[in-house]
Amino acid sequence: MPGSPLTGIGPFGSISTVASGSRAFTASTRVRDWDGRLRRVTARATTKAKAVAALKAELATRDQSGAVGETVTSDMSFTALAQLWLEDMKIDPRLSDGTKAVYESELRTLVVPTFEHFALREISTARVERFLTAQSIKSYARAKHCKVILNF
Template identity: 45%
Template sequence: MRGGRPRTAIGTYGTVNVRKLGCRYLAETRYRDVDGRLRRVTARCTSPTGAVATLKERLARRPGHPVGSLLSPASAFGELADLWLVDLEGRDISEGTKAEYRNVLRLHVRPAMQHYTLGEITTGRVEWFLKAERAVSYSRARMSRTILSQLFRYALRQDAIGRNPVEGTSPLAKPKGRPQALSLEQIATIRKAAAAWRTGDGVLGPRPDGQVRDLIEVLLGTGLRPGEALALRLCDIEDWS
């Protein structure tokens, strides 16, 4: 069983037909507008070639992308980055996060993608870029992936691409943490610094009350996290020495 005729893509037209009407010629075709509907477009002229040329001029003036769209698959990556930065300023996130996003885009993402158009940035190219970033550090690759995903989600909202190429990339392998312990020399140095803090000659202001020194001893003796130790009260601690 044979399929039907393929659907005309949005922003394109079908076969141009020319017929004579008295002393003039009529050129006509069907154009698929951005709302998905096929509409008949015509043009008249005293010659067949003139009618076709006039028709094509009218077709060229019809919008090929949704009204208000600022990007297309042929747009450069830099155009997307500039528009996304403008959108970033209006988002309800901290200024520190915005500054970090701008720095990652400027230092890592834009240099790697600036020579591509949006239609040329495939999942494979994003995968290659993220693997190169992961070879440097996990945190750098994770932040670059976050920025790219946000950029392409913005492009999706502008109908510039059909899918987010970041979504198909491999998960980033997080490095396993290795527990670290202080050496005896380091512990001795910390104890000495805490005991001598603001106790020397010429130090202005009130003298320390020993809480920093005692807190360090609690941390060493109990293995608590710093936040847990800071939450303790004096009545919570007993000296069993």
């Protein structure tokens, strides 16, 4: 028996309001955030209409970016995503400078040339598996680094 259809990213469900105290109302709804998770969002005000308006204002100002400074979409090129990843990796305190240099080098020489002409929606699991299999034939370490880079 099929369930209800998946809520799209960004849209919210029906808004419900309940009295929450002597002169307050709480409006709430569920919204599917940009990370794919459903979350309950609430707002309080003195009237039902003001609570609904406050909730809609809250929904309009929620963070909608997939990456710092730029929204990641399925139509984005792999090269653009790789550049965003490099910028994020360079400021990651968990990685040593040597590890960052290795990942950057292997991203630029191995991974990007393979996927540079694809949009993100075109990069399938099968395509990635073929790439990793080809890398593992050449070198286990190379394949492992490529997998880590693609998983980041």
